[in-house]
Amino acid sequence: xxxxxxxxxxxxxxxxxxxxxxxxxxxxxxxxxxxxxxxxxxxxxxxxxxxxxxxxxxxxxxxxxxxxxxxxxxxxxxxxxxxxxxxxxxxxxxxxxxxxxxxxxxxxxxxxxxxxxxxxxxxxxxxxxxxxxxxxxxxxxxxxxxxxxxxxxxxxxxxxxxxxxxxxxxxxxxxxxxxxxxxxxxxxxxxxxxxxxxxxxxxxxxxxxxxxxxxxxxx
Amino acid sequence: xxxxxxxxxxxxxxxxxxxxxxxxxxxxxxxxxxxxxxxxxxxxxxxxxxxxxxxxxxxxxxxxxxxxxxxxxxxxxxxxxxxxxxxxxxxxxxxxxxxxxxxxxxxxxxxxxxxxxxxxxxxxxxxxxxxxxxxxxxxxxxxxxxxxxxxxxxxxxxxxxxxxxxxxxxxxxxxxxxxxxxxxxxxxxxxxxxxxxxxxxxxxxxxxxxxxxxxxxxxxxxxxxxxxxxxxxxxxxxxxxxxxxxxxxxxxxxxxxxxxxxxxxxxxxxxxxxxxxxxxxxxxxxxxxxxxxxxxxxxxxxxxxxxxxxxxxxxxxxxxxxxxxxxxxxxxxxxxxxxxxxxxxxxxxxxxxxxxxxxxxxxxxxxxxxxxxxxxxxxxxxxxxxxxxxxxxxxxxxxxxxxxxxxxxxxxxxxxxxxxxxxxxxxxxxxxxxxxxxxxxxxxxxxxxxxxxxxxxxxxxxxxxxxxxxxxxxxxxxxxxxxxxxxxxxxxxxxxxxx
Numbered sequence: 001x002x003x004x005x006x007x008x009x010x011x012x013x014x015x016x017x018x019x020x021x022x023x024x025x026x027x028x029x030x031x032x033x034x035x036x037x038x039x040x041x042x043x044x045x046x047x048x049x050x051x052x053x054x055x056x057x058x059x060x061x062x063x064x065x066x067x068x069x070x071x072x073x074x075x076x077x078x079x080x081x082x083x084x085x086x087x088x089x090x091x092x093x094x095x096x097x098x099x100x101x102x103x104x105x106x107x108x109x110x111x112x113x114x115x116x117x118x119x120x121x122x123x124x125x126x127x128x129x130x131x132x133x134x135x136x137x138x139x140x141x142x143x144x145x146x147x148x149x150x151x152x153x154x155x156x157x158x159x160x161x162x163x164x165x166x167x168x169x170x171x172x173x174x175x176x177x178x179x180x181x182x183x184x185x186x187x188x189x190x191x192x193x194x195x196x197x198x199x200x201x202x203x204x205x206x207x208x209x210x211x212x213x214x215x216x217x218x219x
Numbered sequence: 220x221x222x223x224x225x226x227x228x229x230x231x232x233x234x235x236x237x238x239x240x241x242x243x244x245x246x247x248x249x250x251x252x253x254x255x256x257x258x259x260x261x262x263x264x265x266x267x268x269x270x271x272x273x274x275x276x277x278x279x280x281x282x283x284x285x286x287x288x289x290x291x292x293x294x295x296x297x298x299x300x301x302x303x304x305x306x307x308x309x310x311x312x313x314x315x316x317x318x319x320x321x322x323x324x325x326x327x328x329x330x331x332x333x334x335x336x337x338x339x340x341x342x343x344x345x346x347x348x349x350x351x352x353x354x355x356x357x358x359x360x361x362x363x364x365x366x367x368x369x370x371x372x373x374x375x376x377x378x379x380x381x382x383x384x385x386x387x388x389x390x391x392x393x394x395x396x397x398x399x400x401x402x403x404x405x406x407x408x409x410x411x412x413x414x415x416x417x418x419x420x421x422x423x424x425x426x427x428x429x430x431x432x433x434x435x436x437x438x439x440x441x442x443x444x445x446x447x448x449x450x451x452x453x454x455x456x457x458x459x460x461x462x463x464x465x466x467x468x469x470x471x472x473x474x475x476x477x478x479x480x481x482x483x484x485x486x487x488x489x490x491x492x493x494x495x496x497x498x499x500x501x502x503x504x505x506x507x508x509x510x511x512x513x514x515x516x517x518x519x520x521x522x523x524x525x526x527x528x529x530x531x532x533x534x535x536x537x538x539x540x541x542x543x544x545x546x547x548x549x550x551x552x553x554x555x556x557x558x559x560x561x562x563x564x565x566x567x568x569x570x571x572x573x574x575x576x577x578x579x580x581x582x583x584x585x586x587x588x589x590x591x592x593x594x595x596x597x598x599x600x601x602x603x604x605x606x607x608x609x610x611x612x613x614x615x616x617x618x619x620x621x622x623x624x625x626x627x628x629x630x631x632x633x634x635x636x637x638x639x640x641x642x643x644x645x646x647x648x649x650x651x652x653x654x655x656x657x658x659x660x661x662x663x664x665x666x667x668x669x670x671x672x673x674x675x676x677x678x679x680x681x682x683x684x685x686x687x688x689x690x691x692x693x694x695x696x697x698x699x700x701x702x703x704x705x706x707x708x709x710x711x712x713x714x715x716x717x718x
Contacts, residue, residue: 003306003316004294007468010308010523010626011287017529024285024473029277033270033480052493107507111424111458131486131494144508145457145499149450150424169479177440177475178300180457180505183498188450191490192359192375193382193408195250201358201412202419203450203497 036166037130045129046160050211052132056186057199058207064214068157072121073097075155075208081118085147089140094157095121105143111150119153120204125181126174127158127209130167132186134158134209137179145180154204156184160211224369227559229584234553243554246381251545257491258542258598264493265483275480276602279536282438282473283526289438289471290517296441300503302513307465308626309520314345316516317430317463321351324461326427330419332445332455333357334432335539336465336518338370338561339574342430353430354396354422356451358415365392371555371563373541374489379554382406393418419451429455429510433466434538435481436515439474442502443515446485446495456499462510467518469526469535481538484600488540521574527623530611534569536601541566543595543605549588558585565595569608576624576631577616583634586612617641639678661695668693 001009040048050060063071076084076098085103086095095102103109103117123141124134134156136142148154158164165171175181188203199205227233237243262268282289294304307313321329329346331337331353343353343364355364362377363370366388370376377385389400389411398421400414431452435444443464445452456462472481486495504513526532544550544564555563559581560571568589572582586609595605615622617640619633633641650657664671668691675683694702 003308003312006308006626007306007517007519007523008287008290010519011290011468011526013626014523014527014623015284015286018284022284024281024288027277027281027284029274029281030270031274033267033274034265037265037267056492056496115420115424128494133494138505138508145453146509149453149457168482172475172479177437177442177500178502180502180509181498181500182453183494183500185492185494185496187496188448189496190358190412190449191254192357192362192377192449193385193411194246195254195375195378196408197490197492198408198412200409201416201449201451202356202423202454 033169034167035169040129040166042161042164045166046164046211048166049127049129049132049158049160049164052129053134053186053209054132056132056189058132058186058209061208061210063210063212065212068210068212069093069095069097071210072155073099076100076119076121079119079153079206081153083117084119084121085114085117085143085151086121087123087141087143087147089142090121090123091141105147107144111146114146114150117151119155120147120151121155121157122148123157123159124163126163126165126171127160128165128168128171133171134184135171135175136182136184137175138181139179145182148182148184149203152204153206153208154184155208155210157210157212160213224560227581229580230553230557230559230588231584233557233559234549234588237554237557238552240554242381243379244552246379247551247554249381250375250378251551254491254545258488258545261487261491261493265487271480271483272600272602275484275538275600276533276536278472278477278480279469279601280533282471283469283532283535286468286471286526289473290468292438292473293436293441293471294517296437296439297503297513297515298441300441302441302503302515305514305516307516307518307520310340310518313340313465313516313518313520314342317342317465318345318349318351320461320463320514321346321428322349324428326351326461328352328354328422328426329428329430330354330356330422330426330455330459331360332429332431332447332452333360333376334430334465335373335561336432336467337430340465340518340520342465354419356419356423356455357447358412358449358451361415361419362388365389365396369556370561372544373539373562373564373566374544375541379556382408382411385411389414389418397422419454423451423454423458426455426459428461428463429459431455431462431464433464433470434485435478436466436471437473437475437478438471440502442475442500444478445499446482447498448490448496450497453497453499456501457509459510461512461514463514463516465516465518467520468522469537485538485540488538488542488598488600521576523626524576524623525570525573528573528611531569531573531608533603534566534573534608536603537566537570538601539566540600542598542600546594546598547589548592548594549590553588558588565589565605565609566603569603569605569612572612572616576622577612577634578631583616586610586616617644658695658697662698664691665693665695
């Protein structure tokens, strides 16, 4: 008998008390929790996102499309970044004003090569205001998961208000489970020393988020 | 510590030692108090917490009641997404499967994300026997591994260590495993985290095989979810070519939407954050991004035995947040090692005896490692009534009865050493079933009040060492009712009774 048959057989015997007529959809689950906590205007939701990102030590900037290239250029220069990895679908104009060497996100790059890169600039799939979270789905402007993991500095552009949702329940329907997702809430951190939060372990130790007003479609 | 849980003493014996360790007591009191207050604030932010909690429990219960259906659905979805699914009935089988998978890659080193399931099955030891070195990459697991120690907390396995101890372990041991710690390493948490970052960097960058657990598995999509803080999880999940995830069968949830409940309940309950720094989800394999081969090992190892118990089954709802540890007065004083398994605290006291059976000395002692104060139930994000299960397991220890072990129904004999308890309960049952005897007994007790000792003699002495015997009233309720018919008048005799 295979391990599968053994385990499934045990499960079925263990559930002898469950009435035969009860389908996998039962008993019903009452979902009377909130879709979103509190009511806010769009601007207030964006402000909440900014506040919660900052609360977990992400550095938040605001910009419009016109000022974005200069802002990205300035932030990379302040950081002293010389090499920056960018996903293939990132708007070329975003990094046009940056005095850096751009490294393409390629399947053939090794983790060691990425380790030598100073910064990464990406877009995102969406952002959650209530939790201060940005979500990456490996889309064309975000790239492979590892490029936002190995460099020590991540610059992430969120188009507001289009890409901002209020809450976890609002986020999930907009995300595709078939894509590899990375939810990021602040820079990497640990609570492992005396249960106190310390920022900066294996992931990027500096997370900068640019809230780009008037993002695609918003005019 | 020997790095294994084999042959651990019964809880009272271990706790008698650990409660006298003043440094341990101070470390635990400090850490649990910090997180308790933070958790309360994080939970208070959501005014629908009670509804989320009820929904979380309901989703888990539904899944458990149809676990076979959801496991098959999960298997189909993972396979369709390019993953390979393996089934392990017990620890030995799971270790055999994982060892064989690692051997196939030809590698002799693996990097690991913190995983309760692999702790439970002793995977690192099994891999070591096969000549494969497993590197723990979670900071607290690293502290435990470098210190040749055992985890003592679900979320923070090194909670029993303070920063100075951690610095000493890093200085002493890091060089034996890879890049040594700097000589001038201080005990500031930021510097300790930096030392861990440097120590593990090379391992991540060159790792070919990663081993993980998972917090959730979504049946309808075949998606696995790992919730973490440090980024070591992301490293292990995305950089290696081969990823092996060992996950308990109870971790499945039916739908993608169900995550909206658990991704709110878990971070606030465990690290007291609105959201943990990193959550990774993946479905099978993705071309050109992350591991080329993905193996999911579904682990039973006593879970189906637990499922067969209609009262104890609720323990399988557990999402391993560790909130119950942080509020438990017994855990705070005894520490995690006294529970003799990777699952300490109140949840451990009901999981360990169910996964392993109550026949062992340690396992039989665990349902008693509680004052039944109920704080654990109150904070549990999936509403596991831990006190109810504790009492249920106490009954099983004392009375024995039908249980499922290794998938087979068997009848457990009453445990030795509880004969007096059983006799007392039998006598009490008989008395309560005979109203005349009960009345006579109560009158006798009332009239002999002045002769009652403050402490019990003989074998009852240990019990009354730490407890006051209840004072017997001058008149029983039954007598009072019969005399007054509930008119509320003061019994005539009572005023003079104490003279």
